[in-house]
Amino acid sequence: MRQLRSELPALLLLGALALAPFVGFGEGYVLTLLARAMILAMAAVALSLLVGGAGLVSMGHAAMMGFGAYAVVILDDARIVEAHVVLPVAILAAAGFALVTGAVAVRTSGVHFIMITLAFGQMAFFTATSLAGYGGDDGYTLYARNTVAGGRLLENKLAFHYVCLGALTASWLLCRMLLASRFGRVLRAVKGNPMRAQALGFDPYPYRLTAYVIAGAIGGAAGFLFANAAEFVAPAYISWQRSGELLFMVILGGLSGLHGALLGALGFVLLEEWLSHQWEHWRILFGVLLILAVLFLPNGLSGIPGQVAKGFRRG
């Protein structure tokens, strides 16, 4: 029971997303927005595994999505559009990049880890801008979305909505399972007290590297969906600003559990969308709101119920 209650926020969110198309959020424009939010939430959940689970604050997570997205681009250019080929390539490309860069990066921690992941992310960004054959700076427009068993399933907005929801749910379940496992316990121990974990005989390195690669793989899958959602890929997807946004979603939602990342990503994307329709200079307001959130929500959006309850008790 206790476990079920701690999972309740995530289950409610996912349930709401499943119902959304039938309760007035079924318009094409809204579904596009929700798909974008769910895909970013997927990347954010993976990042939350690193930040909240392993204490690895990555500023290069957008590069993982970038590898997935550019796998779609490069295969599209070669006329390889079957999802059952493209998706594994996207995942492996991102996981491979995570393995190579993580092998160096996870040896560091704290600020050094932030800087080194930022540097690797920028490396990926500049590589993407120099891919002249794939549009360089301007980006690349796909011929069409990837096909599933020869069919155009992903072209259907409603179907795509549920594909994204399924991918998000699977990512959440995977990360949740990992955190609860023996592996995840060591990861959390290394975050909580690295010296203690080592004194017990755990070398943090292989655990952190494995987590980094898994988070990269999920990021790659998110990148695959992102490319398909927009039918367009540009280096801007890999920029450090995007990495920063992902990190912000995780922190905005709260680090106390994976559902924070879900909440943070959805809140971030929807708030951004809503504000941009209210006022031309909405970014100023957006920034102020984010700062206020950090100042007054120490446990993020997912900590609001607890804070409210505490406020009531205090009278």
Add this chain to the structure above:
Amino acid sequence: MAEALLSLRNLRKRFGGLAVTDDVSLDVTPGEIHAIIGPNGAGKTTLINEISGVLPVDAGQVFFAGRDITALPLHRRARLGLARSFQITSVIPAFTALENTALAVQAGAGSSFRFFRPASTEQRLNQAAMAALEAVGLGARAQVPAGAMSHGEKRQLELAIALATEPRLLLLDEPLAGAGPEETERLIGILRSLRGRYTIVLVEHDMQAVFALADRISVLVYGRVIATGATEEIRANPEVKAAYLGEDEMTLDHVP
């Protein structure tokens, strides 16, 4: 004498111009409680750090069960059965007492690269962890997050964690540090119950505790071992008395 479980041979370590470990040689025989005492700044914690692998030494060798472990890092030494507690309490605050201890059991119970089953449902880990918690009197506090425990309880938990790894050698760095009189008494009781079952290297300031617990004592002054021997020999040793003059002389003389 039985073959030593832990042998230090001519260990040396300098911090800048200061020799913190100066030609230290020491043997710890299986089953004994070997206390290391000395005035503040004698290099006791440094020595524990060198034995456990937190700090590299400049020269000399550390042998554990006949094997040269001088070059092994902390986690490898832990795998060989060298468990340590920390002078400053070192538990994982977000974990419950049970999970802190179960993690220690897990370290010695096969691979931790297992991804599927929730670790908290592994009864084998939980049972061994509960046994260790009960051995230090924390059985009833198993579900309390370590961060929410009192200082004395954290010291007990620290011991439970060390025990749960089923160590061959227990390195205890001031297990009584910061504990109140009652807590101290309880901890001494726990340590006494471990006597004979574990080989223990004990660094401790509380002389009363040291003389009550130790089989043998080594006295460290300015990084050098000035005397090693049975409790009574150390108590009578004039050099030791001189080293403690003006510092812990009172304590030493008033030990019952």
